[in-house]
Amino acid sequence: MHTSDVNFLHITCALSCLIVKVLEESDKPILLRCFDNHVFSCESYSHELGNLTEFNNPDGWEFQQELQESYGQVVKVHGLFGRRELFVFDPAALHSILVQDQDIYEPPETLLCLNGLLLGKGIFSTANDDHRRYRKIMTPAFSTANLRGMIPLFYEVAERARDGLIAPTVIDAPQTIDMNSILCRTSLEFIGCAGIDYSFDPMLPGKEQTDRYSQALKAMLPTAYKMQPAFPLLPFVAKVFFLSFLRRIINFIPLPALHELRDIVDFTYAIPAELVQNRKAAIEKGGPATDNDHKSIMSLMMKSNASAESAMHMTDKELVAATSMIILAATDTTSSAMNRMLHILAMYPDVQEKLRSEILAAPEHLDHDTLTVLPYLDGIVHEILRLAMADTVLPLSKPITGLDGAHMRSIKITKGTSIHVAIAAGEDALEFKPERWTNDKADSVTTKISGVYGNILTFIGGGRSCIGFQFAQLEMKVVACVLLRSFKFSAPDPRIQWRKTGLTTSPYIDNQSALPILVERLKTRLAHV
Numbered sequence: 001m002h003t004s005d006v007n008f009l010h011i012t013c014a015l016s017c018l019i020v021k022v023l024e025e026s027d028k029p030i031l032l033r034c035f036d037n038h039v040f041s042c043e044s045y046s047h048e049l050g051n052l053t054e055f056n057n058p059d060g061w062e063f064q065q066e067l068q069e070s071y072g073q074v075v076k077v078h079g080l081f082g083r084r085e086l087f088v089f090d091p092a093a094l095h096s097i098l099v100q101d102q103d104i105y106e107p108p109e110t111l112l113c114l115n116g117l118l119l120g121k122g123i124f125s126t127a128n129d130d131h132r133r134y135r136k137i138m139t140p141a142f143s144t145a146n147l148r149g150m151i152p153l154f155y156e157v158a159e160r161a162r163d164g165l166i167a168p169t170v171i172d173a174p175q176t177i178d179m180n181s182i183l184c185r186t187s188l189e190f191i192g193c194a195g196i197d198y199s200f201d202p203m204l205p206g207k208e209q210t211d212r213y214s215q216a217l218k219a220m221l222p223t224a225y226k227m228q229p230a231f232p233l234l235p236f237v238a239k240v241f242f243l244s245f246l247r248r249i250i251n252f253i254p255l256p257a258l259h260e261l262r263d264i265v266d267f268t269y270a271i272p273a274e275l276v277q278n279r280k281a282a283i284e285k286g287g288p289a290t291d292n293d294h295k296s297i298m299s300l301m302m303k304s305n306a307s308a309e310s311a312m313h314m315t316d317k318e319l320v321a322a323t324s325m326i327i328l329a330a331t332d333t334t335s336s337a338m339n340r341m342l343h344i345l346a347m348y349p350d351v352q353e354k355l356r357s358e359i360l361a362a363p364e365h366l367d368h369d370t371l372t373v374l375p376y377l378d379g380i381v382h383e384i385l386r387l388a389m390a391d392t393v394l395p396l397s398k399p400i401t402g403l404d405g406a407h408m409r410s411i412k413i414t415k416g417t418s419i420h421v422a423i424a425a426g427e428d429a430l431e432f433k434p435e436r437w438t439n440d441k442a443d444s445v446t447t448k449i450s451g452v453y454g455n456i457l458t459f460i461g462g463g464r465s466c467i468g469f470q471f472a473q474l475e476m477k478v479v480a481c482v483l484l485r486s487f488k489f490s491a492p493d494p495r496i497q498w499r500k501t502g503l504t505t506s507p508y509i510d511n512q513s514a515l516p517i518l519v520e521r522l523k524t525r526l527a528h529v
C-alpha cells in the first residue's frame, strides 16, 4: 500500500523544531559510518535567510526529502545570514546527538529564550540541569498508573465529540463533514480535561468552538515567527532587560505583530494563573477542586510540592508555564495524528473494516491494558505515528567523502553549529504497513536510532523526548474505538493536501485547513446515537 499521495508520515515536534546546537568544539559527536557519499552543500539559498524559507514553507517536508534524496546522510544547509548548519539523516549520528552525547547538543539559545519570553520558565525554555529538574517533576504524572486513571475521561470526551459534533449531522443521511475541525476541538478538550481539569469546549451541536485561551495559544508561535529575522537578538534581550521593562519598551515599537504577541502572552498567562490559584486554594482547604481534579496532569504535578525534596517544588509561575506548555505540546500534535488516522482509514476501507471488526469484538469501554494490546489497533496507531525505519535507511561502515575528496569517518563540529535532526527517512517510509508492528517486528530492526520505541523519531529520543507519547497514543486509540463503532468514513476529498503549518502538519484544501470526509452512521451498531 503506497501513500505518497497522502504524505502521511510527517508529524513534527512540539516546540523546538528539532534543531540542536553544539555546545562544545568536538571531534567526537558525529561518527558517520556511511557509504562513500559526500557531505554536500545545499546550493540554493538566500544570503539573509539561508534555507529558512524552504524549511518554513508549507511544503517544507518535500524540501527535506529532496535534501536526503539529492545529497545523502549529512547536508550542509544555510541558516540566517549565511551561518553553517547541518542536516543529519545518519542513524549513528542521530544516536550520538539524541542519546550518547546529548549533553553537548542542546536546543539553540534563541529558541529557549523565545519559549521563555512567551511561556515562562519550564521544560521548553531550559537546558541541562534546569531542564532535567522540570522533566523529573513532570514525568510521574505520565506514569502508567496515572494514565490508567485517565482512560474514563478520554472516553467521556470522545463520546461527547461523537454525540455532539458528528451524530446530529449524519442522523438522517451520510454527510461530508470537515473532520479536521472536530478532531482539533476533540484533542484540545482531551488535554483540557485530562491535563488541567478545564473544559475548553462543551462540544454541543451547532455551536462553534470559541474558547479564546486555546485560540490565543494557537496563534502564539505563528505570530512570534513573523519576527523570525530578529530571533538572534533574543538571548541578548533576555539577558539585558528585565521583563517588566521589556514590556514597556514594546509599547513604543511600531510593529503590529509585536503588539499582537504582547497581548497574546498577557492573555494566555491569565487563565492558567487563575487555574493554579483555584487549585491551590482547593488543596489548602483539604480536597480536590472537582471530581476529576485528582487525576489531571496539573494536580499530579502539584503533588510534587508535598515532596520532602525542595528541588521538586514548583512555584506558581512555574506551574502556570507548565500548564501552557503542556497544552501547546499536546494539542496540534495529537490532532494532526488523529487527522492522519481518519484520512488513512477513509482511504483504505479494508483497513477500516478490519480495525472495526477488532473493536466490535471487544467490550465497548476498554481499560488501559486492553487498549494497549489490541493488536491491529496498536499496529495502526504505531504506523500512523511512524516516521522512519532506520534499518533500511542507510548503508553503513564506509566513510563519507568530503567536498575536498577526503574520506571521513567523523566530522569535526564547530561550537555553535546548528544541527537539524531529520525525522522522516527510509526506503519504505512512505508505505502504510500496520503489519510491520505486529509481533514486535519493528523492534527487531538491526540499526537502532534512539527513538522512544521501535526505531521511530516521531517523539524524538533521549533526554528531550516527548513525555506525552503514551498519552497521545491512548487518545488516538480511544477516538478510533469510539468513532469506528458508530460511523463509517469514506471518500476523503481528493484535493486534501498535507502542509507544514508552524510546527506540525495539517490537512488543507485550497489554503483552508480542512479534512472533508464522508461520514455515515452505522445504524445497526449504534442504537444510542
Ligand code: HEM
Pocket: 011, 012, 013, 014, 015, 016, 017, 018, 019, 123, 124, 135, 191, 195, 325, 326, 329, 330, 331, 333, 334, 337, 457, 458, 459, 460, 463, 464, 465, 466, 467, 468, 469, 471, 472
Ligand atoms: C502525536 C502526538 C505528539 C507528538 C507527535 C509529539 C512529539 C513531540 C516531540 C517531537 C517532542 C520533542 C520536541 C523537541 O525536543 O523539540 C515532544 C516533546 C514534548 N511533548 Fe510531545 N508529542 C505529542 C503529544 C504530546 C502530548 C499529548 C503531551 C502531553 C500531554 C506532550 C508533551 C510533551 C512535552 C512536555 C515535551 C517536552 C519534553 C522535554 O523537553 O523534555 N506531547 N513531543
